[in-house]
Amino acid sequence: MLGVSHATSGAALGLAVAGLAPQAVGMVATVGTVLTFAGVTAGAALLPDLDHPSSTATRRFSWASWLAARAVRPFSALLFRLTRGPRDTGRGTHRGLTHTLAGALLLGGGTAAASARWGTPVTVGVLFVCLALAIKGLDGLVPGPPSLVIAAGLTWAAEEKLPGGTAGAAGWLGIAVGLGMLVHSLGDAITESGAPIFWPVSIRGRRWFPVGSPRPLRFRAGGRVEMLVVAPLLTALTLGLAVWVVPGVADLVTSVREHLGAGG
Template identity: 85%
Template structure:
């Protein structure tokens, strides 16, 4: 799927979980906690493509992204070789370990433990990284270094000015990261390629069986169906959900509309 589709689907899931089921996050549904959670799921929805050398996740942070990608790809290939079934083919470098439920759970656990242990520094760092990925993933609408500046500014605003701040999500950011990675793989599952979500369980002689939707419901990644239908619908749906679940969002929009009408 396109970066914009991954980012918006991640944001939508984060908004739904933190805004409609706050008990799952364990915090009060404030603007700060909801938007922090959604921002992390949006960016984490691009993380699985660290196993692709030309992806946003592999390039966004220069040498740091390069190092991460060059650690992930060999690791994924090694795990593939060690666990491949008799009918598995390929090298396991792309749509491999990072596109599995097990991989998402592993990274989610690590982030969860770190954010619970060290609190705000980890929370702010994870939010910054994920926002930078999400902004860059919005189809290049914010090119180059400015996306890092915007991500840093939004992280600061979330921490200092949004009601509830980011502190309420410490310890639960692991869930946001895991959900973002999972929704990425589910998105790939409705494309022609599928994703090995259920690794290492054997399916038809393959431990890396590409789970997918029924063939008639799949579409080509980056094709016309996604560009003209899926991505716009996800974007509009995410914006509508944000207005619905974020406390005060509707009031802000109504006030802005009133100001525009008065100014006109």
Template identity: 65%
Template sequence: MLGVSHALSGAAVGLAVMGVAGAGVVSGWAAGHVAAAPVDAGGILTFAAVCAGAALLPDLDHPSSMATTRFSWASVAASRVVRPLSALAYRLTRARRDTGRGTHRGLTHTALFAVGTGLAINAASARWGAPVLLGTLFVCIALAIKGLDALVPGPPSLVIAAGLTYAVDRWVPGGVDGTAGWLGAAVTLGVLVHAVGDAVTESGAPLLWPIPIRGRRWYPVGGPRPVRLRTGGRVETVLVAPGLAVAVVLLVLLVVPGAGALALELRDRVGDLLAARGPG
């Protein structure tokens, strides 16, 4: 899938999870306890933004992906660690029928990697606190904004991401520290969304590694081949991406407190302005 489709699908799933689960979301999942996740507008939008950005992270295993090129030398260096690590995991665990090198759509496209990444973020934030939380928020928000540039090009996403991260710290209840309980879960969800999105394309994704399937540990899970999408094809660009964009807008109006009322107020104000400028 294209970066914009990954970002939109991550945002949509993040909004849907918060909208359906609300305060029942498991926010202390790594620590083994349940607490209330943020259900205010800022918390819901932040959760969705983290999911959207994390939905681009698995492509660190591709040298020209958005995740690899977004942060200059830092993300390039991360990619140069991820690709050999993925290749090593592939060589050590490949079964007799596995083919390929495991460098792209390998380790980072598995459910085990998604869960492990979330657990690692939670463990690191418990150990080092705010720096880990700030860094994770900034990276995910910057990736989310960049992923949506294809729809709405705007100012440099790194500048916007820095401003939004600061806004989370200042105005979301609990600030950055308040994201500690659910941040790892949001990243896990975003990474899983990416892998599932790639699974519906022609190549599939090794979601269930290392479970052996048909003589392969890196079996490319996917739907029936006749209905799989071609990355960047007309179905994705004309139907899937626009459909996801509409879904995100609708979910924002439905699940974000005050968003629906704000939209109605804006509609009325625009109507009043148009009426005032009309004939007579």
């Protein structure tokens, strides 16, 4: 899928989890917690494409992204060769390890461990990177200043200005990264190529079996269906969830409507 679809699907999932899960156990999440979690899932939903040489994730952070991609692609290819089933085809360099549930768990677990060890610097750093990726993925919808500048400003605001700051999301950081990566793979699974989500489970003689939706329901990445149906629906869902679950946003919307009504 396109970057905008990955970013909005990640944001929507992050808003739903961070906004609704606490309510299920009788807790109230802060604005900072919900938006930090959603910002991380939105950006992490672009991370799996580090295995593609021209993706947003590969190009976003100059030499740092390039080095990460140069490590991910050969490692994924090596793992493909070592674990391929008798009917697997391809090289495993794109839609390989980073597009699997195991890959999501691996990076999510690593992020959680780093967050537990080093705390706030990791939380803030991960949020900045993920926001920069998400904003770059939304360039088609929200063109404007450089995404790194916007991401830096939003990260500072989340830490210093939003109620609760980023601290409430620190314990959830690994979950946010893992969910973002997983929703990327699920999004790719409904396109024509599918994604090997269940590696290394053997399916029909293939450990890298490209899981997907029924063939008639798949669409071409970047095609008319995604541009005219999928991306707009995901954008609307994200905005709707933001109004529903982010504390104070619904009241703000109601206030604006009342003000506009009075003015009219």
